[in-house]
Ligand SMILES: CC(=O)SCCNC(=O)CCNC(=O)[C@H](O)C(C)(C)COP(=O)(O)OP(=O)(O)OC[C@H]1O[C@@H](n2cnc3c(N)ncnc32)[C@H](O)[C@@H]1OP(=O)(O)O
């Protein structure tokens with residue numbers, strides 16, 4: 488395949504028919520040993536383990552370790568890893584200062600993206616792309632993201648930063664730092680489940696972005712910063728925030744289910760995409776949704792909000808009837824985060840805090856067997872042409 492159409496044509500001619508895979512849909516780009524998304528069996532494996540089993544039996548810290556090292560930690564390895572993660576939870580004054588300078592109109596994803604960039608710019612080891620150095624950077628980002636996300640949510644409410652608690656696990660501490668109260672176990676468990684389910688999903692758009700950046704032999708922080716930019720969009724991670732905006736448009740509370748159906752009809756008539764539904768790879772439902780939906784049901788009960796579940800079910804059934812399209816992970820995750828008390832704009836930064844594990848595992852995998860990622864394009868612009876001669880001072884063409 489050529490990078491251009493044959494010379495002199497603007498439309499590819501009949502004899503030259505390169506196949507274009509718009510959006511790289513269905514195109515295998517490389518191998519990965521990190522996760523397997525299987526739409527036929529509706530399953531998702533992290534390093535061979537079904538994600539549902541992981542969510543039921545291990546913590547997010549163990550999943551992070553698994554993604555980076557390929558194996559679950561034994562007790563001694565876990566203790567050492569947890570100690571390392573807890574040690575890096577604090578936030579440097581410089582990061583807080585720069586975050587403070589960002590206007591409150593900045594989206595929290597822009598804040599997280601900037602904070603990661605600042606951490607990268609301040610790390611003297613940024614150019615060192617050895618696996619050992621990249622693993623250290625990954626653990627530090629993993630440990631610091633809860634501080635960044637909670638700091639930003641709290642500053643928007645004019646609340647002080649809450650220092651991390653080193654006696655708490657990752658998820659309990661994340662909730663503690665955000666809300667300044669010791670969280671209840673049931674809430675911690677639901678949050679931990681969301682972190683595990685969001686951690687990794689093969690060559691999705693943000694992970695692929697990270698791999699493209701890594702493939703140029705740029706640095707890990709740049710790869711994560713770029714991945715955050717890709718995740719922000721509502722066709723990808725931004726959908727968990729967008730789900731809640733839809734719920735707000737419909738209006739939660741009594742009668743929400745009836746309103747949801749009318750809202751859906753109007754939205755589909757306007758050809759709007761319904762956020763939290765559909766998936767590039769899963770065409771028969773997202774493997775992670777049942778587990779996240781269980782967590783939603785537990786949170787609905789915990790916070791006494793049956794109206795939210797009614798709205799959830801009404802939209803889900805409406806989409807199934809009208810379009811035959813099923814929810815993706817962002818659909819149950821949005822209302823779960825809402826019930827826990829996170830600001831709607833903070834939902835996608837929570838996804839970042841989880842997915843940083845997958846992104847960085849992919850950066851290390853890319854570097855271990857690197858090839859510059861540079862696909863081809865097929866030119867369909869104007870035929871070759873030439874810059875017209877410029878006029879002289881009198882406006883006449885130059886001799
Ligand atoms: C964690 C994640 O990132 S999961 C994805 C989160 N994103 C969302 O929830 C955003 C809403 N969903 C979507 O926009 C899409 O389903 C995507 C982007 C996720 C997947 O898109 P693709 O695989 O490219 O499918 P595509 O957009 O071509 O959709 C195929 C058809 O289904 C329709 N469709 C797909 N999703 C939706 C939706 N959410 N609402 C309405 N119609 C939809 C499309 O309009 C299209 O219809 P058409 O053939 O009549 O034009």
Ligand SMILES: O=C([O-])CC(=O)C(=O)O
Pocket residue numbers: 685687688690691692723766767768815816
């Ligand atoms: O795989 C995708 O395209 C999007 C997704 O579900 C994810 O990144 O978790």
